[in-house]
Amino acid sequence: xxxxxxxxxxxxxxxxxxxxxxxxxxxxxxxxxxxxxxxxxxxxxxxxxxxxxxxxxxxxxxxxxxxxxxxxxxxxxxxxxxxxxxxxxxxxxxxxxxxxxxxxxxxxxxxxxxxxxxxxxxxxxxxxxxxxxxxxxxxxxxxxxxxxxxxxxxxxxxxxxxxxxxxxxxxxxxxxxxxxxxxxxxxxxxxxxxxxxxxxxxxxxxxxxxxxxxxxxxxxxxxxxxxxxxxxxxxxxxxxxxxxxxxxxxxxxxxxxxxxx
Amino acid sequence: xxxxxxxxxxxxxxxxxxxxxxxxxxxxxxxxxxxxxxxxxxxxxxxxxxxxxxxxxxxxxxxxxxxxxxxxxxxxxxxxxxxxxxxxxxxxxxxxxxxxxxxxxxxxxxxxxxxxxxxxxxxxxxxxxxxxxxxxxxxxxxxxxxxxxxxxxxxxxxxxxxxxxxxxxxxxxxxxxxxxxxxxxxxxxxxxxxxxxxxxxxxxxxxxxxxxxxxxxxxxxxxxxxxxxxxxxxxxxxxxxxxxxxxxxxxxxxxxxxxxxxxxxxxxxxxxxxxxxxxxxxxxxxxxxxxxxxxxxxxxxxxxxxxxxxxxxxxxx
Numbered sequence: 001x002x003x004x005x006x007x008x009x010x011x012x013x014x015x016x017x018x019x020x021x022x023x024x025x026x027x028x029x030x031x032x033x034x035x036x037x038x039x040x041x042x043x044x045x046x047x048x049x050x051x052x053x054x055x056x057x058x059x060x061x062x063x064x065x066x067x068x069x070x071x072x073x074x075x076x077x078x079x080x081x082x083x084x085x086x087x088x089x090x091x092x093x094x095x096x097x098x099x100x101x102x103x104x105x106x107x108x109x110x111x112x113x114x115x116x117x118x119x120x121x122x123x124x125x126x127x128x129x130x131x132x133x134x135x136x137x138x139x140x141x142x143x144x145x146x147x148x149x150x151x152x153x154x155x156x157x158x159x160x161x162x163x164x165x166x167x168x169x170x171x172x173x174x175x176x177x178x179x180x181x182x183x184x185x186x187x188x189x190x191x192x193x194x195x196x197x198x199x200x201x202x203x204x205x206x207x208x209x210x211x212x213x214x215x216x217x218x219x220x221x222x223x224x225x226x227x228x229x230x231x232x233x234x235x236x237x238x239x240x241x242x243x244x245x246x247x248x249x250x251x252x253x254x255x256x257x258x259x260x261x
Numbered sequence: 262x263x264x265x266x267x268x269x270x271x272x273x274x275x276x277x278x279x280x281x282x283x284x285x286x287x288x289x290x291x292x293x294x295x296x297x298x299x300x301x302x303x304x305x306x307x308x309x310x311x312x313x314x315x316x317x318x319x320x321x322x323x324x325x326x327x328x329x330x331x332x333x334x335x336x337x338x339x340x341x342x343x344x345x346x347x348x349x350x351x352x353x354x355x356x357x358x359x360x361x362x363x364x365x366x367x368x369x370x371x372x373x374x375x376x377x378x379x380x381x382x383x384x385x386x387x388x389x390x391x392x393x394x395x396x397x398x399x400x401x402x403x404x405x406x407x408x409x410x411x412x413x414x415x416x417x418x419x420x421x422x423x424x425x426x427x428x429x430x431x432x433x434x435x436x437x438x439x440x441x442x443x444x445x446x447x448x449x450x451x452x453x454x455x456x457x458x459x460x461x462x463x464x465x466x467x468x469x470x471x472x473x474x475x476x477x478x479x480x481x482x483x484x485x486x487x488x489x490x491x492x493x494x495x496x497x498x499x500x501x502x503x504x505x506x507x508x509x510x511x512x513x514x515x516x517x518x519x520x521x522x523x524x525x526x527x528x529x530x531x532x533x534x535x536x537x538x539x540x541x542x543x544x545x546x547x548x549x550x551x552x553x554x555x556x557x558x559x560x561x562x563x564x565x566x567x568x569x570x571x572x573x574x575x576x577x578x
Contacts, residue, residue, distance in 0.1 A: 017391075017392045017395075017396075018396075019391075019396060019398070035509070036509070099373070099374075100364070100374065101367060101368065101373070101374065104368070126508065126509075129377070129391075130360065130364075130374075130376045130377070131357065131360050131361070131376070132360055132361065132363065132364035132367075132374065132376060133364075134361075135332060135360075135361035135362075135364035135365050136364045136365065136367070136368050138333070138365070138440075138441075139333070139336070139364070139365040139368040139369065140368060142437060142440070143440065144440035144441040145331070145332055145333055145361070145365075145440070145441050146441055147332075147361060148357055166503070167356070167357035167358060168356055168357060168449065168456065168457070168458060168503070168511070169272070169356065169357070169358055169448075169449070170446055170447050170448040170449045171446070171447045171449070172331070172443050172445065172446045172447075173443070173444045173445045173446075174331070174441055174442060174443050174444065175441070175442055175444065176440050176441040176442065177440070180441075186509060187502050222373075222403075223372070223373030223374070223402060223403055223404035223405065224373040224374065224375050224400050224401065224402045224403060225400060225401055225403045226398055226399070226400045227386065227399045227400060227401060228398070228399050229391075229396055229397070229398045229399075230396065230397050230398075231395060231396050231397075232390070232395055232396060232397055234553075235534070235539075235552075235553040237551065237552050237553065237554060237557075238554055238555035238556055238557070239555070239556050239557070240546075240551055240554070240556075240557040240558075240559065241556075241557070241558055241559070242546075242558075242559045242560065243558055243559060243560025243561065243564065243565055245564075246568075247542075247558040247559075247560040247564070247565040247568070247569075248558075248564070248565045248566065248567065248568025248569035248570075248571075248572055249568060249569070249572050250558065251540060251542070251556065251558055251565065251569045251572070252569050252572030252573055252576060254540070254555075254556040255517070255540075255573070256576055258538060258555075260462070260516060260517045260538060261484065261573055261576055261577065
């Protein structure tokens with residue numbers, strides 16, 4: 001199987017984020033591989049390992065696909081150190097400020113060029129948090145959309161992929177035929193830590209850099225524009241009492257006073 | 262007057278209260294047409310359950326593909342209706358399913374998309390709270406039909422009765438939208454409590470519960486509240502992951518959020534700090550969550566909550 005994993009480099013989710021000129025300031029924060037994409041890399045590796053492996057001579061390849069600035073190679077390298085075979089990074093100054101629609105157009109073009117049967121994503125990035133790119137990819141690729149998976153079963157012989165979809169609406173059993181786009185929720189697995197051997201091996205793996213012309217997509221920029229972004233005033237701390245045996249009663253008085261009960 | 266589409270939101274065959282919120286926002290922009298997508302033969306029943314909010318018209322499409330093929334089938338029909346009606350905006354509930362429908366619809370219609378809006382104004386400017394609620398952003402779609410998903414519970418809804426005219430449209434889901442097949446669907450196990458993201462009140466437990474959620478649940482039930490949990494509690498296996506509030510879980514913004522035994526890591530704050538009122542109960546006076554609490558009790562939740570539970574019951578009786 002040719003498996004693609006889409007990953008994104010994001011500002012460290014513990015870092016303070018700011019908007020500059022209507023877009024997220026990515027320059028001045030630590031950047032890491034999106035936490036939620038590690039589950040996607042792990043799942044891709046597990047699927048490959050269950051069906052003949054992705055080592056040299058194995059019957060599968062796991063390719064990491066990303067879009068971002070040059071420095072996104074760090075996040076891509078982490079995915080390679082976990083065990084992915086190679087990577088494609090689309091990087092182009094015209095893509096600065098690209099929205100989910102432009103991102104999905106670029107990723108879909110790369111996936112279509114590579115002819116991947118199985119595309120695996122995280123459910124969302126911890127910066128934009130839209131959760132829309134996997135569905136957009138399925139739409140653009142004409143692939144079966146199997147998203148929010150807490151379990152993925154692949155049968156390479158019959159090209160069938162089955163998942164358990166878990167959302168606030170409940171639990172669905174779903175399936176589709178290659179090509180499919182899967183997104184995985186974080187409880188699906190425990191991502192491996194890159195081993196020393198994996199880290200050393202990743203240094204020699206190929207990260208193919210492509211610009212927009214090579215991908216064959218024109219830069220769309222963003223179809224939604226930020227008019228203004230204002231930091232909200234910090235919440236002022238309110239009343240704090242120490243429980244002297246009447247803490248619960250005081251709490252109820254507060255709720256009654258605020259008409260919350 | 263311009264036309265605004267809302268994608269009617271259902272749990273099973275029952276319209277959710279989010280519909281009145283979507284309609285209220287939509288009515289600021291134009292006349293609201295609700296799109297009801299129902300299983301074959303059930304359009305009239307689905308439409309009849311959509312009876313609140315400023316809805317001028319209901320259009321119904323019946324197909325078993327909505328349940329059998331999920332997001333792709335819904336986006337297919339919604340895009341066909343958008344193409345026929347050229348609405349000024351399309352508003353959809355901002356949950357996993359709604360956001361995915363919006364995503365595919367935006368691609369099909371070559372339109373910009375905004376997700377997780379907490380408000381939408383008459384000129385179709387969306388308000389979002391980003392970075393865990395620390396920043397307010399106003400944005401507009403600059404290309405195509407604005408497709409905006411609106412977070413449940415964010416808009417004060419006009420819940421007056423609506424008596425919208427119902428029209429059935431004969432549209433077909435195309436085969437290209439039937440590539441994924443749903444073979445079974447189980448509703449979430451709820452235990453009679455409101456849905457976490459829709460609840461007016463949420464009571465959450467964290468590390469301080471030591472795995473015993475009885476006091477948290479008891480207090481929640483006295484308030485008619487949903488129960489949430491911190492990541493520490495769900496990671497420890499004390500409460501199901503689907504109840505996790507925080508950066509990697511649900512984002513909630515209820516009228517009242519009660520955090521019990523939760524210290525308040527950024528991870529947790531990101532999921533709850535837009536709540537209108539915040540109450541914190543924690544033994545540790547240094548717990549960071551006290552900084553954003555409207556009312557804090559430094560004390561043992563196993564003493565404070567049962568007393569508060571009795572107090573709420575007495576107040577209500």
